[in-house]
Amino acid sequence: MSDSPPASVLLPTVRWTDACREVADQLDPDDELLVLCDDETDPVAARRDELPPDVRLVLAGEPVGCSGKANAIAAGMRAAEHDRLVWTDDDFHHPPEWLATLQADYGRHGPVTELPFFVGRDALSVLLEPLYAGGGTLGVYANDKVWGGAVLFERDDLDEAAFLRDLERTVSDDGLLSEYLDVTPLRRARTVEIGGTVRKSLERHVRFTQIVFRHEPLISAFSTVVALVVTALALLFPVPVVVLATLLHALLYAAFDVRRPTFLLAYPAGLAQVPLTAYGLARRTFVWGGRRYRWRSKYDVEVVERSGAE
Template sequence: MTERDPVSVLLPTMEWNTACEQLAAQLKPDDELLVVCDSERDPVAGHDPPEGVRILVAGEPEGCSGKANALAHGMRRARHDRFVWTDDDFERDPDWLDRLVAAGERHGPATAIPFFGGGGWWRPFEPWCGALFAVLCYLQFGGVADTAWGGGVTFTRSELTVPVPAFVAELRTVLSDDYLLTERLPEVHAVRGLVMRVAVPGTHRAVYHRLVRFGRIVGVNSGWWPWLKLSSLLLVGGFLSPLGTVVSLVVGFGVVYAWLGLGRANFLFSPAGVLLLPLLTVTAMVADTFEWGGRRYRFPESGAVEVLDG
């Protein structure tokens, strides 16, 4: 691909890292990479950026997540009509940016597909929160259809259903940038050739806070009943037919892992996830405080984000 729209790539991060290097190398002459940090104290703030890269300081978040605050600041400073949002926790092929933008030009708003994989305590949750989420995005099925993943998504100013200034103001009130962007795009094309592997830390503490955050985002925004119903049905099915459930889950998730080309054996832990899903649901309903990106947040049923410390 030799010609495409110039893009403003927004990358919230605290330090100059592999993602910065990879994205800077993929820029066309008219592109810009906006590396957005929180404060002048962040290591990346003092980095001497290459051509096409600007380092912005967003300031501390108030009433929103640090990432949403960074994206809001980047959207306000961006020069181009087309945006790309991305994260610093996965690696990209040399043509990643071109392929994502090409899909956006061809289909409208377009998103890469995340697969959240890891070891340790994440293993029993990986089939459900990693592979199942990825395959539903891949197939554009159910409640996951048209989901915009903030780790790799492109859209233009005119494709938003609200003006950019209004969208920026909304970003400064939310926990989940992905959820808001999904709400503000009429439809989102999933780029099946861009299944991105995002490494998830496997410590007990990291997994707990990730799951509570994920559960709160879904439950507070979409209601708890679908979660409770699904986890209860799976648990009851497991008790009524334990062997059949184990075999069905292992075979089913094995097919999903093979189809997505994941090359991992964590699908074997899918039966354990059935036992833990009800516990996860109840925990996320009760625990409204969690850590994310070095900050502690409270996300109550009201949906008002509280930044407790950072």
């Protein structure tokens, strides 16, 4: 049992997964795990009577003007009993001391977040691992951004009322939280499997591209210019660029204690960045979590349809 204040852990999911069980097993007696789903039709709702006593099911309802994830987090924050809040996801392994370690990290640093390392399950997402290592892992760490898969903060650390108001009219929960919360990213990466099909990977890449564009337009523009310059150099001087890109990504992987051979794909991944960025910005809609969204501006979101495809 830790000496930290009790925490409410918010976990959006439609199914009871290994991650749910892992987090539930780590709760102190005064902690709670809130499993956030849409409605009674979600498979996890059928397990309501089987949930441990310190686990509660929260039905967020259908999102209107925001993403399903943002809607679920907003409902969870309102339902949570405690001032200390933890956000997490159901798609990565939570080791036995995960929650206690985050609690201790807050005592040293204040609001803290871990980092994602996205691991592909199809050809496209495997190819893009070096790009996501640079943007999704190093980018979060170096720019003091939030990863919604593992972040701990207290209500007084931000303007909660304003944050919830904005959360319910946007797409990205952690993109928005990064604007409201001063957070310390920890150099601790969690492996998150993504993709499964090329279509799923394309939809995810569109969402990632538009999150950066909506929340950090200057960074988005700068990154695009850099990618254009690097692509030109890669085509003009392929051998030195191959060597340099591979070496830099090998060092990046090592810095975050990731043992994956995909750093060797840094050169072809870099060549793919410009066309994929253009594709991500040109797309008018994208699918996330079974819903198709049209994201016109940061606070202008339309749920176009509920779809079975990711």
